Amino acid sequence: GQNIDQPTEMTATEGAIVQINCTYQTSGFNGLFWYQQHAGEAPTFLSYNVLDGLEEKGRFSSFLSRSKGYSYLLLKELQMKDSASYLCAVMDSNYQLIWGAGTKLIIKP
Amino acid sequence: IAGITQAPTSQILAAGRRMTLRCTQDMRHNAMYWYRQDLGLGLRLIHYSNTAGTTGKGEVPDGYSVSRANTDDFPLTLASAVPSQTSVYFCASSETGGADTQYFGPGTRLTVL
Numbered sequence: 001g002q003n004i005d006q007p008t009e010m011t012a013t014e015g016a017i018v019q020i021n022c023t024y025q026t027s028g029f030n031g032l033f034w035y036q037q038h039a040g041e042a043p044t045f046l047s048y049n050v051l052d053g054l055e056e057k058g059r060f061s062s063f064l065s066r067s068k069g070y071s072y073l074l075l076k077e078l079q080m081k082d083s084a085s086y087l088c089a090v091m092d093s094n095y096q097l098i099w100g101a102g103t104k105l106i107i108k109p
Numbered sequence: 110i111a112g113i114t115q116a117p118t119s120q121i122l123a124a125g126r127r128m129t130l131r132c133t134q135d136m137r138h139n140a141m142y143w144y145r146q147d148l149g150l151g152l153r154l155i156h157y158s159n160t161a162g163t164t165g166k167g168e169v170p171d172g173y174s175v176s177r178a179n180t181d182d183f184p185l186t187l188a189s190a191v192p193s194q195t196s197v198y199f200c201a202s203s204e205t206g207g208a209d210t211q212y213f214g215p216g217t218r219l220t221v222l
Contacts, residue, residue, distance in 0.1 A: 030208045042213035095207050099151030
């Protein structure tokens with residue numbers, strides 16, 4: 001079967017760094033996406049990785065290891081507005097997204 | 110408008126009633142999707158359409174139907190609602206339906222009693 005695993009909840013301090021991990025097992029692989037979702041709102045796109053390595057975009061970076069079925073999202077210089085759920089999704093061989101349940105990130109002052 | 114709109118924002122529905130959730134995009138994207146999001150679960154694909162005139166079944170299609178008469182609109186119909194269809198429904202679109210980014214509408218919160 002297809003499976004995406006990520007922690008249910010994480011807590012971090014404003015100004016710190018946090019790493020959210022995602023492991024996956026899917027039928028085929030056409031890339032891994034990270035989305036941010038604030039409570040009561042729609043998911044919004046953060047990053048896309050299809051090749052191994054680190055992609056940096058401002059305060060956010062995303063890493064992929066296809067051989068290990070593993071990705072992480074790194075958030076630096078945390079701000080209160082980063083309090084949200086972070087969704088990991090893998091695009092399978094049919095170009096359909098398989099979604100993790102999301103990681104709720106709580107930022108404390 | 111720019112992006113994806115959904116209507117209604119929220120709805121309370123009696124079991125057994127028919128309901129259509131509306132979705133419109135103005136980005137001229139070829140592909141559109143319907144997902145449901147339930148607490149503790151990832152987004153699950155209900156139906157999708159890679160281009161106007163074609164539709165396909167996702168992971169959880171039972172009890173739902175869709176149509177794609179034109180590029181912009183992708184309505185989702187519940188023929189006879191049941192309480193297990195209580196959920197938040199998101200419509201999304203992407204440019205090609207391949208390995209490209211999906212953009213989401215604001216969602217419809219549906220409660221079936």
